[in-house]
Amino acid sequence: MQTMKNKLSRRNFLKAGFLSSSVMVMSGCSLFSITTPQETLRVLQDDLFPKAEALGINTSSYLHIVFHHSRISKAEKEYLKNGVKWLNEEAVKLHKTSYVKLLSTQRENVLQNFVKTDWGEVYLADVMNYLFEAMLGDPIYGGNTKEAGWKWLQFEGGQPRPKERYL
Amino acid sequence: MYDVCIIGSGAGGSPIAYELANAGFKVVVLEKGANYTEKDFNKDELAVSRRDMFTPPLSEQKHIINEYAPDGTFTRYDGEKSGWNFWNGSLVGGSSNLMSGYFHRLKPNDFKLKSVYGEIEGANVVDWAISYEELEPFYDKVEKIVGVSGKIVNHKHQEPRSSLSFPYPELQTNGVTKWFDKACEVLGYESIPTPRAVLSQDALKRRGCYYSNFCGSYGCASGAKGSARAALLQKCEAKIITDAFVYKLESDAKQIKKAYYYTKLGFAHAIKAKIFVVAAQAIETSRLLLNSKNKFFPQGLANSSGEVGKNLIFSAGGSGQGRFVFEKLTQKQQEELMTTGLFFNRSLQDWYEYEAEGKKYKGGTIDFLFEHQNIIPRVKREMYDAEGKLLWGEALAQKIHKTLTTSRVLTFEVFNDWLPTDNCSVSVDDTTEDKYGVLVGVINLNGHPHDLQVGEHLAKKAVKVLEMMGAVEISYNISSAPPPNLVAGGCRFGEDVKTSVLDKNCKAHDLENLYVTDASFMPTGGSVPYTWTIYANSFRVAEVIKKELSS
Ligand SMILES: Cc1cc2nc3c(=O)[nH]c(=O)nc-3n(C[C@H](O)[C@H](O)[C@H](O)COP(=O)(O)OP(=O)(O)OC[C@H]3O[C@@H](n4cnc5c(N)ncnc54)[C@H](O)[C@@H]3O)c2cc1C
Ligand code: SF4
Numbered sequence: 001m002q003t004m005k006n007k008l009s010r011r012n013f014l015k016a017g018f019l020s021s022s023v024m025v026m027s028g029c030s031l032f033s034i035t036t037p038q039e040t041l042r043v044l045q046d047d048l049f050p051k052a053e054a055l056g057i058n059t060s061s062y063l064h065i066v067f068h069h070s071r072i073s074k075a076e077k078e079y080l081k082n083g084v085k086w087l088n089e090e091a092v093k094l095h096k097t098s099y100v101k102l103l104s105t106q107r108e109n110v111l112q113n114f115v116k117t118d119w120g121e122v123y124l125a126d127v128m129n130y131l132f133e134a135m136l137g138d139p140i141y142g143g144n145t146k147e148a149g150w151k152w153l154q155f156e157g158g159q160p161r162p163k164e165r166y167l
Numbered sequence: 168m169y170d171v172c173i174i175g176s177g178a179g180g181s182p183i184a185y186e187l188a189n190a191g192f193k194v195v196v197l198e199k200g201a202n203y204t205e206k207d208f209n210k211d212e213l214a215v216s217r218r219d220m221f222t223p224p225l226s227e228q229k230h231i232i233n234e235y236a237p238d239g240t241f242t243r244y245d246g247e248k249s250g251w252n253f254w255n256g257s258l259v260g261g262s263s264n265l266m267s268g269y270f271h272r273l274k275p276n277d278f279k280l281k282s283v284y285g286e287i288e289g290a291n292v293v294d295w296a297i298s299y300e301e302l303e304p305f306y307d308k309v310e311k312i313v314g315v316s317g318k319i320v321n322h323k324h325q326e327p328r329s330s331l332s333f334p335y336p337e338l339q340t341n342g343v344t345k346w347f348d349k350a351c352e353v354l355g356y357e358s359i360p361t362p363r364a365v366l367s368q369d370a371l372k373r374r375g376c377y378y379s380n381f382c383g384s385y386g387c388a389s390g391a392k393g394s395a396r397a398a399l400l401q402k403c404e405a406k407i408i409t410d411a412f413v414y415k416l417e418s419d420a421k422q423i424k425k426a427y428y429y430t431k432l433g434f435a436h437a438i439k440a441k442i443f444v445v446a447a448q449a450i451e452t453s454r455l456l457l458n459s460k461n462k463f464f465p466q467g468l469a470n471s472s473g474e475v476g477k478n479l480i481f482s483a484g485g486s487g488q489g490r491f492v493f494e495k496l497t498q499k500q501q502e503e504l505m506t507t508g509l510f511f512n513r514s515l516q517d518w519y520e521y522e523a524e525g526k527k528y529k530g531g532t533i534d535f536l537f538e539h540q541n542i543i544p545r546v547k548r549e550m551y552d553a554e555g556k557l558l559w560g561e562a563l564a565q566k567i568h569k570t571l572t573t574s575r576v577l578t579f580e581v582f583n584d585w586l587p588t589d590n591c592s593v594s595v596d597d598t599t600e601d602k603y604g605v606l607v608g609v610i611n612l613n614g615h616p617h618d619l620q621v622g623e624h625l626a627k628k629a630v631k632v633l634e635m636m637g638a639v640e641i642s643y644n645i646s647s648a649p650p651p652n653l654v655a656g657g658c659r660f661g662e663d664v665k666t667s668v669l670d671k672n673c674k675a676h677d678l679e680n681l682y683v684t685d686a687s688f689m690p691t692g693g694s695v696p697y698t699w700t701i702y703a704n705s706f707r708v709a710e711v712i713k714k715e716l717s718s
Binding site for chain 1 (some may be wrong): 208209210211212213214217218219221224226367377379380381385505507540542544546547552556557561563564567568571572616636
């Protein structure tokens with residue numbers, strides 16, 4: 001039993017790799033700081049849609065599923081990670097520090113500037129895509145706690161509901 | 168040795184399996200997907216609609232798409248890089264598991280488009296090798312065996328029927344349907360209850376529909392939906408081999424000898440049979456024949472005419488929508504609007520044929536239905552403001568909440584003929600391979616301008632109904648973008664061996680024991696979704712094969 005548990009936690013640790021891997025944030029040619037996609041995306045998702053947390057939904061844990069999903073392409077995962085770098089570079093450019101270290105008004109300012117570029121807008125929409133998947137997918141995926149997302153929108157999931165996650 | 172080997176277990180292949188196995192013949196079905204039963208299906212939006220669990224990953228299996236412009240130049244898209252996906256459902260029963268089951272028959276004039284409406288420049292329109300009258304008994308058979316529910320109302324384009332009514336009563340409809348009927352009455356349009364391949368009550372050893380609210384794109388957990396699996400394969404003793412990707416048919420000059428397939432683990436196997444039936448859905452059927460070229464058929468199997476893959480068609484038209492908002496409705500109407508589960512189920516065929524500027528046109532069908540209930544796309548659509556600017560934070564939350572809880576969208580789908588043209592076809596790529604190492608199919612896409620003209624005509628009529636019903640934000644989009652799930656052609660049937668691949672019984676002109684029974688045989692598609700016709704024709708061909716094997 002113990003061995004199985006060890007194996008599982010080892011697996012989870014490996015699986016956690018992508019989200020906790022480092023992202024180099026550059027300022028000009030020099031390395032400014034190192035952050036992780038997890039750290040930035042957690043704060044970013046909360047900034048984009050605070051209602052989720054107000055409903056008791058943790059959307060960032062769903063990102064583990066996204067980053068390890070067999071049906072989400074490597075390119076898409078790389079893109080999500082690269083966007084973290086771009087957003088932080090915007091933060092450094094405007095406020096001289098990484099996104100998560102900023103005050104909420106400063107982060108809003110970063111977002112307002114970031115969204116003006118086409119790629120910035122597309123990236124934020126992509127992050128929101130996964131945020132809504134977490135919030136409105138079946139609760140079996142760990143977002144949408146107690147169907148809080150569905151209840152907020154007076155939505156009833158279809159029956160029968162899945163008994164296991166499709167990964 | 169098997170009597171019959173069928174490649175593809177969907178709507179085209181399964182009537183053959185059902186009829187032949189139930190007549191005591193030894194039948195094997197090779198299906199590249201997995202098997203699911205009612206117990207396995209659920210309404211997991213993330214798995215079904217966002218992670219495409221029933222279709223192959225594009226990183227492993229894809230198409231190359233050449234999109235033609237009116238000047239004859241084309242742009243090449245790699246299916247994987249562009250995300251352009253032409254897979255519809257790889258599982259036992261094929262994409263019929265995932266269909267919505269909007270069922271319309273073709274009409275007598277659909278079988279003789281050229282004779283009735285004349286040639287159209289730039290289009291390869293021909294008459295069918297059979298008439299409506301020859302197919303009618305099999306449309307009737309589908310009603311009874313697969314199960315079609317509905318209510319016949321006599322309208323000016325109602326096709327002749329041998330049974331007075333449908334064997335199963337119409338499904339329950341949402342209260343908003345009454346608003347629609349009233350609007351049509353004022354406009355002088357004939358509202359038709361949409362026939363559905365859905366059992367409205369327990370029958371045929373299957374359960375009736377429980378109005379799950381998630382029908383199209385989802386597998387049916389009750390068996391009410393007339394999928395090829397629930398209605399046919401689960402009702403016969405045909406042997407089904409799953410995870411069997413058929414990559415080649417082997418032949419001599421007269422007969423197919425073996426079908427070769429790869430298992431999930433990549434092992435190659437062969438099956439011998441007296442008769443082979445290909446029904447891998449239109450694009451893949453042509454691809455398999457082309458990939459099976461040999462010294463007897465250097466251009467591809469059954470392709471002495473050079474017609475395999477030619478004249479690929481889709482359902483032309485497009486879709487539109489209007490929104491009903493609480494502000495314009497009484498309390499009772501608001502409740503009716505928000506009642507989920509029950510179907511809308513209304514169609515218009517007033518303009519199946521129409522006249523404009525003194526000329527007779529072949530028109531089409533308009534189906535009305537509530538917007539799909541998947542919640543994620545409905546929420547994502549609210550992410551932008553009226554100027555197309557991305558929203559977030561509280562402003563977005565408010566917009567989403569208001570839209571989803573105080574309004575609902577009614578959509579319509581226009582179906583008209585996609586005229587067959589030279590630049591709409593299937594071929595195989597010279598170098599690009601799938602995960603099995605087999606050359607991928609190339610889909611050449613070309614829409615004829617006439618299709619858009621007819622689509623526009625129909626869409627404008629649909630808009631009038633939405634306006635009369637009091638909808639707001641009405642919009643529509645008619646385009647030459649092909650609906651991947653409504654595809655036909657590529658192996659035309661006909662009398663002339665030089666201009667068709669199959670004879671009138673859907674047997675290859677070139678080979679004694681090869682039949683094609685998906686929609687590939689259709690030289691023109693009619694102005695309806697195809698599945699009822701695919702089923703009916705396959706039942707028709709089953710009779711021919713039964714006779715052949717009995718003699
Ligand atoms: C979401 C959705 C909604 C739809 N709604 C409607 C509707 O309302 N009304 C309507 O009329 N139609 C509808 N359709 C279309 C309908 O499903 C198809 O017309 C019908 O299933 C086509 O039958 P088929 O036999 O050609 O293909 P399929 O039913 O798709 O079967 C083909 C089978 O062949 C298998 N196969 C392919 N290549 C190989 C190979 N090389 N080796 C082994 N197996 C292979 C595939 O895995 C598949 O299972 C809908 C389809 C979808 C996806
Ligand atoms: S139960 Fe009814 S609504 Fe649900 S999938 Fe089956 S046929 Fe469609």
